[in-house]
Amino acid sequence: MTWLTWRQHRADAVMLALLIACLGVGVILLLALYAPRFPGMAEFCTGGPAETTSCTSVDPQVNATLWALIDEGGLLLPVLVGTFVGAATVARELENPAHVLAWTQGISRREWFRRRVLLLSLGGVAAAALCAAAMQGWFAAQRGAGASIWQGFDIAPPVLVAYTLFALCLGTAAGAALKRTTPAVLLTLVVYIAVRVTIALLARPRYLPPVTATFSAVHSEAVLAVPPGDWPVGPTVCVDATGRAAGFAGAGFCTLPPPAPVLGGNHYPISAIAQVQPETRFWLFQGIEAVIFVVLALALLALAHRLVMRVR
Amino acid sequence: MTAAIRASHLSKRYRATWALRDCDLEVPEGRITALVGPNGAGKSTLLKLAMGLLSPSSGELEVLGRSPLSDPAAVLAHVGLMAENRPLYPYFTVADILRLGRELNHTWDDAAARARLRRHGIPLDRQVRRLSSGQQAQVSLSLALGKRPRLLLLDEPAAALDPLARRELMSELVGTVAADGVSVVLASHLIADVERVCDHLVILGQGRVQLAGGIDELMEQHRILVGPPSEATRVAAGAAVISARHAERESALLVRGASPSLPSGWRTEAVGLEDLVLAYLANPARGGGVESSPVAAEEAS
Numbered sequence: 001m002t003w004l005t006w007r008q009h010r011a012d013a014v015m016l017a018l019l020i021a022c023l024g025v026g027v028i029l030l031l032a033l034y035a036p037r038f039p040g041m042a043e044f045c046t047g048g049p050a051e052t053t054s055c056t057s058v059d060p061q062v063n064a065t066l067w068a069l070i071d072e073g074g075l076l077l078p079v080l081v082g083t084f085v086g087a088a089t090v091a092r093e094l095e096n097p098a099h100v101l102a103w104t105q106g107i108s109r110r111e112w113f114r115r116r117v118l119l120l121s122l123g124g125v126a127a128a129a130l131c132a133a134a135m136q137g138w139f140a141a142q143r144g145a146g147a148s149i150w151q152g153f154d155i156a157p158p159v160l161v162a163y164t165l166f167a168l169c170l171g172t173a174a175g176a177a178l179k180r181t182t183p184a185v186l187l188t189l190v191v192y193i194a195v196r197v198t199i200a201l202l203a204r205p206r207y208l209p210p211v212t213a214t215f216s217a218v219h220s221e222a223v224l225a226v227p228p229g230d231w232p233v234g235p236t237v238c239v240d241a242t243g244r245a246a247g248f249a250g251a252g253f254c255t256l257p258p259p260a261p262v263l264g265g266n267h268y269p270i271s272a273i274a275q276v277q278p279e280t281r282f283w284l285f286q287g288i289e290a291v292i293f294v295v296l297a298l299a300l301l302a303l304a305h306r307l308v309m310r311v312r
Numbered sequence: 313m314t315a316a317i318r319a320s321h322l323s324k325r326y327r328a329t330w331a332l333r334d335c336d337l338e339v340p341e342g343r344i345t346a347l348v349g350p351n352g353a354g355k356s357t358l359l360k361l362a363m364g365l366l367s368p369s370s371g372e373l374e375v376l377g378r379s380p381l382s383d384p385a386a387v388l389a390h391v392g393l394m395a396e397n398r399p400l401y402p403y404f405t406v407a408d409i410l411r412l413g414r415e416l417n418h419t420w421d422d423a424a425a426r427a428r429l430r431r432h433g434i435p436l437d438r439q440v441r442r443l444s445s446g447q448q449a450q451v452s453l454s455l456a457l458g459k460r461p462r463l464l465l466l467d468e469p470a471a472a473l474d475p476l477a478r479r480e481l482m483s484e485l486v487g488t489v490a491a492d493g494v495s496v497v498l499a500s501h502l503i504a505d506v507e508r509v510c511d512h513l514v515i516l517g518q519g520r521v522q523l524a525g526g527i528d529e530l531m532e533q534h535r536i537l538v539g540p541p542s543e544a545t546r547v548a549a550g551a552a553v554i555s556a557r558h559a560e561r562e563s564a565l566l567v568r569g570a571s572p573s574l575p576s577g578w579r580t581e582a583v584g585l586e587d588l589v590l591a592y593l594a595n596p597a598r599g600g601g602v603e604s605s606p607v608a609a610e611e612a613s
């Protein structure tokens with residue numbers, strides 16, 4: 001069964017390996033190219049002069065493009081696993097009469113399904129882990145350059161592995177339900193994106209009640225923002241010392257009006273009161289989201305199993 | 313005699329149409345059973361039910377004494393199927409197919425399967441999609457035989473085979489049955505093949521068993537009564553008529569059971585297998601034969 005599963009999915013395996021290799025090589029090249037040119041990049045950005053804008057802008061456009069490419073490479077992996085591997089693994093058997101070949105040999109259909117899904121899951125987890133490792137190399141450099149840890153939430157190892165398992169099981173269930181590869185691929189794509197977006201936008205900020213944090217500054221800067229480790233999830237209120245609204249409040253930052261006349265020789269203080277998920281909760285949230293997707297994956301797997309056993 | 317396949321009140325319905333309806337059937341062990349019937353008679357459905365690829369709508373089915381649904385591993389391990397459209401993975405090489413057989417079967421005779429393919433001149437390194445349909449049939453059969461089944465189900469095995477390959481296949485089947493005591497069910501349209509190798513016959517028509525039994529016994533039970541048409545109705549009234557043909561000078565009645573006392577000018581002839589099968593296929597309402605009312609099925613010729 002191991003050989004058969006490999007033989008039927010080796011093209012997918014090669015494709016995924018290529019994707020991961022590209023990510024890995026990309027990350028290594030980037031780090032190698034950029035590190036020598038900016039030896040003290042991390043210190044330069046976090047502790048350096050106020051012109052923080054120059055930090056990530058090693059070459060702003062190139063950097064942004066590469067960031068997007070590598071980020072999307074990581075986001076793409078579960079989708080590829082779900083559509084190419086998951087949606088095809090049962091549907092391709094059912095859509096031509098090939099299941100009559102596989103299901104009339106000496107092992108039962110139940111065993112065929114279980115061994116196959118186990119092997120594919122192991123492959124998917126390995127691919128996701130490798131991919132996540134490459135992403136972490138990349139993301140570490142980005143964090144060094146001042147990025148918030150929360151920006152890398154979707155490409156951190158726990159959730160990337162869970163997303164991949166979820167996509168694989170979703171594809172398998174879609175293939176077993178629709179019995180045709182192309183519609184199963186489309187259904188997998190639509191449901192995967194819908195579930196990911198829904199959970200990321202609606203559920204993730206609410207895994208734990210946010211903490212109200214107050215950040216004060218003397219009104220001499222143009223922008224007052226929450227520290228990059230915190231994730232602003234609710235409205236931010238900007239007030240001056242008297243408690244009156246001051247400036248323009250965005251998500252996690254205040255844009256301040258030009259400094260008022262000096263009062264008593266000092267700038268008057270300004271406070272941003274923000275609803276945030278603090279940096280310390282990052283790995284807890286990773287765990288919660290990973291568990292959600294693994295549970296969804298198991299439910300879909302049970303569904304797929306039922307559907308496969310019901311093809312009579 | 314133990315049964316390789318035993319069905320009682322077996323029915324299978326696809327939405328509005330019945331593929332099999334209330335079939336009672338026994339396929340004996342260690343014999344070659346022919347399963348004949350027109351297209352859509354339910355032959356493939358019966359074989360798929362026996363493999364657990366389909367589940368019956370009602371009724372019972374036992375294959376080698378086990379249920380294909382509740383005990384699939386026990387049935388699958390001992391039953392080989394050559395399915396109707398030769399399902400094979402087109403991008404697999406022949407060697408890949410053999411490896412699949414080895415991996416998915418607990419009992420697998422690799423040497424025999426390889427030798428068989430070599431004998432038919434099929435290159436192991438060629439992709440299945442590049443083989444002729446006759447060669448694909450041979451690969452499919454080699455896969456079914458390779459697991460050393462106790463029961464071999466063949467769905468139209470001779471389709472796509474040339475006459476020589478067909479004859480070889482038939483004698484190979486006889487040899488396999490004789491050597492290993494394998495039971496074979498051969499679904500076929502080709503009555504000549506059936507006549508050459510089978511010793512048991514099941515005729516399916518409109519989803520029901522029309523006739524079943526040992527071929528020799530069936531030939532003994534049936535005869536053709538030939539005589540002048542003027543007396544045909546009287547003769548028919550006293551016999552279980554399966555089919556009747558009336559020409560200007562002669563009527564021929566295919567009857568089952570003892571022949572009645574015949575008026576002068578009438579004689580009894582032995583029936584050929586092909587005539588017997590065609591008579592039952594042409595008159596599916598005669599299912600169960602003797603029990604139904606002995607009214608001649610009038611059919612001008």
